[in-house]
Amino acid sequence: MSKNYAIGIDLGGTNLRVALVAEDGEILKKIKKPSTxxxxxxxxxxxxxxxxxxxQGIGLGTAGLVDRVKNRVFFSPNLRAIEGIDVVSxxxxxxxxxxxxxxxxxxxxxxxxxxxxxxxxGTFVLLTLGSAIGGGIIYKGKLLEESAEIGHMSIQADAExxxxxxxxCLDNYASARAMISKAVSMLEKGTESLxxxxxxxxxxxxxxxxxxxxxxxxxxxxREVLKEGxxxxxxxxxxxxxxxxxxxxxxxxxxxxxxxxxxxxAIKEASRRAFKDLFDSVKIIPSSLGDNAGIIGAAxxxxxxxxxxxxxx
Amino acid sequence: MSKNYAIGIDLGGTNLRVALVAEDGEILKKIKKPSTxxxxxxxxxxxxxxxxxxxQGIGLGTAGLVDRVKNRVFFSPNLRAIEGIDVVSxxxxxxxxxxxxxxxxxxxxxxxxxxxxxxxxGTFVLLTLGSAIGGGIIYKGKLLEESAEIGHMSIQADAExxxxxxxxCLDNYASARAMISKAVSMLEKGTESLxxxxxxxxxxxxxxxxxxxxxxxxxxxxREVLKEGxxxxxxxxxxxxxxxxxxxxxxxxxxxxxxxxxxxxAIKEASRRAFKDLFDSVKIIPSSLGDNAGIIGAAxxxxxxxxxxxxxx
Numbered sequence: 001m002s003k004n005y006a007i008g009i010d011l012g013g014t015n016l017r018v019a020l021v022a023e024d025g026e027i028l029k030k031i032k033k034p035s036t037x038x039x040x041x042x043x044x045x046x047x048x049x050x051x052x053x054x055x056q057g058i059g060l061g062t063a064g065l066v067d068r069v070k071n072r073v074f075f076s077p078n079l080r081a082i083e084g085i086d087v088v089s090x091x092x093x094x095x096x097x098x099x100x101x102x103x104x105x106x107x108x109x110x111x112x113x114x115x116x117x118x119x120x121x122g123t124f125v126l127l128t129l130g131s132a133i134g135g136g137i138i139y140k141g142k143l144l145e146e147s148a149e150i151g152h153m154s155i156q157a158d159a160e161x162x163x164x165x166x167x168x169c170l171d172n173y174a175s176a177r178a179m180i181s182k183a184v185s186m187l188e189k190g191t192e193s194l195x196x197x198x199x200x201x202x203x204x205x206x207x208x209x210x211x212x213x214x215x216x217x218x219x220x221x222x223r224e225v226l227k228e229g230x231x232x233x234x235x236x237x238x239x240x241x242x243x244x245x246x247x248x249x250x251x252x253x254x255x256x257x258x259x260x261x262x263x264x265x266a267i268k269e270a271s272r273r274a275f276k277d278l279f280d281s282v283k284i285i286p287s288s289l290g291d292n293a294g295i296i297g298a299a300x301x302x303x304x305x306x307x308x309x310x311x312x313x
Numbered sequence: 314m315s316k317n318y319a320i321g322i323d324l325g326g327t328n329l330r331v332a333l334v335a336e337d338g339e340i341l342k343k344i345k346k347p348s349t350x351x352x353x354x355x356x357x358x359x360x361x362x363x364x365x366x367x368x369q370g371i372g373l374g375t376a377g378l379v380d381r382v383k384n385r386v387f388f389s390p391n392l393r394a395i396e397g398i399d400v401v402s403x404x405x406x407x408x409x410x411x412x413x414x415x416x417x418x419x420x421x422x423x424x425x426x427x428x429x430x431x432x433x434x435g436t437f438v439l440l441t442l443g444s445a446i447g448g449g450i451i452y453k454g455k456l457l458e459e460s461a462e463i464g465h466m467s468i469q470a471d472a473e474x475x476x477x478x479x480x481x482c483l484d485n486y487a488s489a490r491a492m493i494s495k496a497v498s499m500l501e502k503g504t505e506s507l508x509x510x511x512x513x514x515x516x517x518x519x520x521x522x523x524x525x526x527x528x529x530x531x532x533x534x535x536r537e538v539l540k541e542g543x544x545x546x547x548x549x550x551x552x553x554x555x556x557x558x559x560x561x562x563x564x565x566x567x568x569x570x571x572x573x574x575x576x577x578x579a580i581k582e583a584s585r586r587a588f589k590d591l592f593d594s595v596k597i598i599p600s601s602l603g604d605n606a607g608i609i610g611a612a613x614x615x616x617x618x619x620x621x622x623x624x625x626x
Contacts, residue, residue: 147554149556150556154468154586156470156471157469165585166551173470244460273467277387
């Protein structure tokens with residue numbers, strides 16, 4: 001009996017990922033390349049390279065806010081080139097199959113549900129912890145079609161302005177970008193740190209991996225930065241727990257690599273803050289699909305929608 | 314053709330409300346009395362007074378966190394007497410009909426969906442704005458079985474401790490309790506205000522109605538307190554909008570009476586903070602059922618559950 005296949009596309013960060021995915025979440029072929037301004041052309045070319053005779057459709061997970069009525073992205077500060085363009089119609093015209101659009105973190109949540117760390121949970125929240133913080137919510141086994149912009153929840157109402165327009169967003173305290181910016185500003189003030197010696201002499205090239213590595217070597221500045229970021233992530237976790245009472249929170253993205261300091265601190269802080277009974281019922285665990293969650297989830301949009309027996313577009 | 318009926322119970326605040334409700338949300342009989350420590354006895358007596366020959370079940374909306382597995386309330390700081398007791402089994406034994414338990418604000422959200430301001434919306438959030446702040450979420454027409462403790466979302470991560478254990482909860486900035494406490498502390502410091510003359514000479518008897526009334530008379534302190542509370546409510550609204558992208562936010566509870574200052578300020582603040590496209594798509598409107606939303610919603614738990622064809626308990 002042959003499997004069902006779909007193309008999953010992840011336009012989440014600086015890379016474009018395109019894969020051929022089976023209904024059970026297995027990836028058969030995968031392409032990764034830097035994303036360009038020519039998004040549609042680049043996607044079409046990539047799909048051409050891995051095309052399969054019998055794909056059932058194409059699913060696209062992208063950074064930004066998805067307008068589910070107009071089937072477009074209306075706001076995507078980290079990927080402006082996707083805003084407003086009708087990529088869905090273009091792909092549909094080119095490949096003659098149904099095309100579905102979702103936010104990238106939402107798609108990743110669906111991926112974890114279908115074949116990752118979320119398999120055993122009915123209701124969970126996925127957080128992507130990278131240069132920015134994104135979220136996706138699975139409720140009773142299904143993806144909630146909501147913005148889930150958890151990184152842009154204000155946790156310091158009167159604090160600094162976030163590029164999104166809000167003030168004191170979680171993103172400004174607990175993302176890699178926020179922690180790097182904090183480390184750099186401490187270094188600029190002359191704080192001693194092992195970070196000075198890494199990154200080829202320029203403190204402006206520091207990465208979150210540098211911070212975690214030096215923290216493990218005992219660097220005070222790096223430990224402080226990671227623990228502070230983790231503490232604020234914990235504020236976000238407690239808010240999620242108090243509002244959504246999920247069975248699990250699944251953490252994905254590069255910062256999961258800093259689990260032993262950053263995430264541990266977050267869990268400790270959340271345990272102090274969230275309603276005790278709700279905290280005791282939630283499991284906080286790492287993603288099991290890593291970078292593949294987005295493409296798998298995007299492909300699963302196709303199977304999910306087609307199994308609903310919606311009239312095809 | 315005869316209608317279907319259920320008993321709806323609202324154990325939300327200081328009062329116990331019990332009503333006979335038809336499936337379309339119509340209230341046929343209603344009892345309201347102060348809640349006592351003898352919760353179960355009091356409920357049984359009230360149901361006896363309005364009992365109907367053919368009720369299909371009993372729905373109970375109560376303050377606190379509901380454990381949906383054990384069918385109990387595990388934490389209810391404002392109604393300790395309900396914690397841990399097996400009211401569901403007791404009512405089922407006494408009346409021989411199915412009994413369903415929900416959080417009171419969740420039940421109110423369901424009530425607004427069935428026959429109130431939420432009728433025309435698929436996805437909305439209901440906020441109860443009273444001495445405390447509660448929430449309930451309707452997604453694609455159905456009640457999300459989640460805690461929805463939106464009042465206990467931290468919006469000032471490093472601020473004062475909330476009685477719930479978290480720090481800087483929305484409840485501590487935007488509830489009636491918070492605003493009254495702010496007004497009292499300003500009066501204690503000697504700030505001039507019309508509030509001094511009302512409330513029979515004791516500033517410790519001030520109500521949120523006093524604050525709104527004197528604010529309308531031009532009192533500076535009262536206007537300031539309401540505007541500040543409204544501003545923080547706006548922070549909460551923006552967080553809800555960014556995370557849940559609802560079609561509407563429905564505001565219920567006593568503070569809705571202070572719409573022209575408090576809620577207007579909240580809407581202004583939310584418009585500054587939330588993602589513009591999401592803010593532009595949300596309607597922020599008052600509840601249309603008022604105090605009846607909870608009992609109607611509680612009764613609707615019965616119809617909702619029975620229409621699912623669940624095996625009866």
